[in-house]
Amino acid sequence: MNLREEIIKVAKAEAADLVGFAPASRFGADDPIFKIFPEVKTVICLVFRVLRGVYRGIEEGTTYYQFPTMGCETMEETVMPIASLKVCNLIESEGHMALPQRRHYTITSDKDDTNPEAQNEAIFRGRDKEIHMNFEDSAVLCGVGERGFYGALLTDEFGPMVKYCFVLTDAELEADDVKEAHLCDKCGKCVKGCPGNAIDAESGKLDRWRCAVYYDGACGLKNPFMAPDAFPDFENRLDIIAGTAKIDRALAEKIIDSNVFYPAIMQGYQACMCGRSCDMECYVHLEEKGALTKSFKTPFRKREPWKFNIEDFEA
Numbered sequence: 001m002n003l004r005e006e007i008i009k010v011a012k013a014e015a016a017d018l019v020g021f022a023p024a025s026r027f028g029a030d031d032p033i034f035k036i037f038p039e040v041k042t043v044i045c046l047v048f049r050v051l052r053g054v055y056r057g058i059e060e061g062t063t064y065y066q067f068p069t070m071g072c073e074t075m076e077e078t079v080m081p082i083a084s085l086k087v088c089n090l091i092e093s094e095g096h097m098a099l100p101q102r103r104h105y106t107i108t109s110d111k112d113d114t115n116p117e118a119q120n121e122a123i124f125r126g127r128d129k130e131i132h133m134n135f136e137d138s139a140v141l142c143g144v145g146e147r148g149f150y151g152a153l154l155t156d157e158f159g160p161m162v163k164y165c166f167v168l169t170d171a172e173l174e175a176d177d178v179k180e181a182h183l184c185d186k187c188g189k190c191v192k193g194c195p196g197n198a199i200d201a202e203s204g205k206l207d208r209w210r211c212a213v214y215y216d217g218a219c220g221l222k223n224p225f226m227a228p229d230a231f232p233d234f235e236n237r238l239d240i241i242a243g244t245a246k247i248d249r250a251l252a253e254k255i256i257d258s259n260v261f262y263p264a265i266m267q268g269y270q271a272c273m274c275g276r277s278c279d280m281e282c283y284v285h286l287e288e289k290g291a292l293t294k295s296f297k298t299p300f301r302k303r304e305p306w307k308f309n310i311e312d313f314e315a
């Protein structure tokens with residue numbers, strides 16, 4: 001049996017769109033993969049498209065729950081774990097070891113990381129870090145895409161509209177080449193698309209606390225659920241609503257606590273009110289310039305993006 005071919009077949013039968021293989025030797029000696037699984041020989045990346053349609057409601061300002069439920073939660077909690085478990089089962093059936101690696105949004109890799117739902121004290125017990133793979137860099141090393149200016153994985157087929165997970169194995173499998181970066185032209189649309197100005201225009205670095213706040217919908221200009229008198233207890237409420245407030249961790253946590261627009265926590269996943277506009281704007285840009293290999297009958301962007309005015313909110 002050609003194990004590599006069988007892995008691709010199983011992954012694709014479980015909705016993976018791309019499968020990339022990297023030898024562990026391609027990773028630096030300090031890479032987390034060697035702490036997680038010292039005998040690892042091959043890293044396998046499984047990439048899944050996120051349906052363009054689930055971004056539609058946020059693009060239109062009408063329906064928001066499809067993206068966090070069908071685009072994030074169902075993918076990360078059901079589709080992707082089943083695919084990676086089946087790949088792991090195949091590998092272990094052939095006598096090798098296989099360790100699935102997925103993202104867990106309630107487990108952060110640093111004590112001061114952003115997820116307010118994480119119980120870091122309980123997790124770390126005095127250690128500095130939970131050891132995680134670097135998902136973006138590892139995906140690039142597996143040959144499935146490149147990193148865009150704002151750090152996201154960009155694929156030739158679907159741009160940034162993808163999710164991905166990994167399998168580490170001690171099986172030695174034929175590798176794919178790393179792709180030469182060619183998609184990101186530093187147009188800056190990802191920066192401008194963020195309603196909370198969470199991406200630095202010079203470096204592309206993400207301010208993770210700002211992102212946490214505006215992912216949750218703190219920008220009233222792009223949130224149709226926000227009342228005109230929102231954030232009454234905040235001195236700089238109009239700056240918060242406009243996406244321009246200076247935000248540190250303490251303020252971010254306070255804003256997030258007062259910022260629940262959808263009862264998504266019942267579902268386990270926080271509602272995404274920004275719709276990952278960084279990704280959407282990048283996707284629209286790549287589609288408009290004909291850079292993506294997966295084409296559609298009509299473009300994603302149908303009309304001028306909508307926006308409220310700061311004057312719509314009570315002074």
Ligand code: SF4
Pocket residue numbers: 148149150183184185186187188189190191281282283285
């Ligand atoms: S929006 Fe432009 S600058 Fe940002 S990642 Fe995409 S191509 Fe690069």
Ligand code: SF4
Pocket residue numbers: 193194195196197198199206210211212214215274275276277278279
């Ligand atoms: S996920 Fe949302 S809040 Fe975070 S950088 Fe992207 S657009 Fe901004």
